[in-house]
Amino acid sequence: MNARKIALLTAVAAVVAALPDSGARAAGSSPMPSNMPSPQREASPEELAKSAYNSGIKQLKKAANLEEDAAKATKPEKQEKARAKAQSAYEKALEQFKTAVAHQPAMHEAWNYIGFSQRHLGRYDSALGSYNQALQLKPDYAEAIEYRGEAYLGLNRLEEAQHAYMQLFSGSRELAAQLLEAMQKYVAERKENPNGLDPQALESFAQWVDERATLAQQTASLDTGAPGSTWR
Numbered sequence: 001m002n003a004r005k006i007a008l009l010t011a012v013a014a015v016v017a018a019l020p021d022s023g024a025r026a027a028g029s030s031p032m033p034s035n036m037p038s039p040q041r042e043a044s045p046e047e048l049a050k051s052a053y054n055s056g057i058k059q060l061k062k063a064a065n066l067e068e069d070a071a072k073a074t075k076p077e078k079q080e081k082a083r084a085k086a087q088s089a090y091e092k093a094l095e096q097f098k099t100a101v102a103h104q105p106a107m108h109e110a111w112n113y114i115g116f117s118q119r120h121l122g123r124y125d126s127a128l129g130s131y132n133q134a135l136q137l138k139p140d141y142a143e144a145i146e147y148r149g150e151a152y153l154g155l156n157r158l159e160e161a162q163h164a165y166m167q168l169f170s171g172s173r174e175l176a177a178q179l180l181e182a183m184q185k186y187v188a189e190r191k192e193n194p195n196g197l198d199p200q201a202l203e204s205f206a207q208w209v210d211e212r213a214t215l216a217q218q219t220a221s222l223d224t225g226a227p228g229s230t231w232r
Contacts, residue, residue: 049104056096056113063089063120093117108137112144119147124154142172149179153186156197158205165212173216180216183209 043051063086070082094117100110115130131148135141149164161183168176187206190197 045103049100049107049110052096052099052103053107053110053113056093056100056110056117059089059093059096060113060117063087063093087121090117090120094121106137108134108141108144111137112141112147115144115151116147119151119154122154124151127151128155140171142168142175146172146175146179150182153182156195158201162205162208169212169216173220177216180209180212184213 066082066086066089070079070086073079073082094114097110097114097117101107101114104110111130111134115127115134118124118127118130128148128151131144131151134144135148138144145164145167149161149168152158152161152164161179165176165179165183168179183205187202187209190202191206194202
């Protein structure tokens with residue numbers, strides 16, 4: 001998987017230590033012993049959500065790097081080791097994003113990456129539910145539409161994947177191109193291993209993908225879609 005740059009949320013605000021009561025000191029109260037920790041205000045749900053979200057992003061970056069290591073490895077044992085570590089990073093990312101939405105249920109970005117993590121763990125049905133939640137919160141969220149399209153491919157739900165592509169093609173050409181690339185990879189893999197897909201359905205889908213690729217090239221100069229910045 002090729003890691004792409006992603007726009008991260010604002011960094012978590014620093015927790016501010018509460019100041020001692022100067023009025024009490026002026027009244028003659030004993031100062032707080034130097035070995036006593038200063039009281040701190042409790043972090044807000046928004047801060048906790050951002051912290052968990054950013055931790056999840058770090059795990060996704062780690063997983064992406066490990067998958068690249070697996071792709072470059074020449075020995076099977078090294079490939080398997082890197083893939084296993086990548087899966088572990090996706091599990092950790094999933095837990096962090098779940099923590100984020102526990103603190104901030106309306107955080108559509110975290111729901112999107114819950115789905116992303118689940119998809120890379122092979123949990124396509126669960127991923128669809130998470131993408132749907134993100135899109136319920138933000139119906140025009142192009143990244144979630146693209147990721148959901150890839151989850152549809154994992155489930156051989158080709159018509160829904162085609163619909164996702166058409167949505168993106170009219171609104172975000174970059175993400176449409178990303179989904180089209182995933183479709184082309186899917187066709188190549190299914191030709192090697194149909195995985196239960198009807199050969200006629202595969203042939204029809206492959207023809208559709210070829211037609212869309214040709215049309216995308218012909219209309220590339222007219223691209224006005226908003227840029228996307230995502231992982232695969």
